Amino acid sequence: EAGVAQSPRYKIIEKRQSVAFWCNPISGHATLYWYQQILGQGPKLLIQFQNNGVVDDSQLPKDRFSAERLKGVDSTLKIQPAKLEDSAVYLCASSLPGWGILGSPLHFGNGTRLTVT
């Protein structure tokens, strides 16, 4: 089974520039997540999709971050304009639907390490 694919692996940009990340989930996984992980911290949810609908984007800084999941498969996360504090690893994860009130495990991609200078 192919895992969650993400690209690019690394990105260095200057502040106020824009950047985009791409994610392809595991085949058949309807739920897709984007997490931001700052060094030394746990992953923080940015946005969660169920198929191509948004389930939770309450922690997404919508003035600069946007995400879409067209056709319920691939997803892109964009930052425009970037700030220094956006330097982090951006993790994409996918999962099968849960079982009622029980959650199905997340499977993570390798992440994109973003450095904003």
Added chain:
Amino acid sequence: QKEVEQNSGPLSVPEGAIASLNCTYSDRGSQSFFWYRQYSGKSPELIMSIYSNGDKEDGRFTAQLNKASQYVSLLIRDSQPSDSATYLCAVVDNYGQNFVFGPGTRLSVLP
């Protein structure tokens, strides 16, 4: 705001010892709990899931859940230097969808 708390560590144990990692959570309605291991520079990988009160064993790993105390733990028996990593506790809400991660506990197993 739903919270998941872990001791940040580092937790240092000698090789062959038992490592005990703890996690507490604020959402009493949570039903699903996961432990992930994250090596430096790598993405999190699933170790175990636990849904019911009590213990669940998988090889050298044992997860323990006490919903009344809102507490979940991970025991690693016969710790190896290769177990040195950050261990993330993840708690899922009672809709089975919203994963909240703790800050992670850094474990160092000394040869």
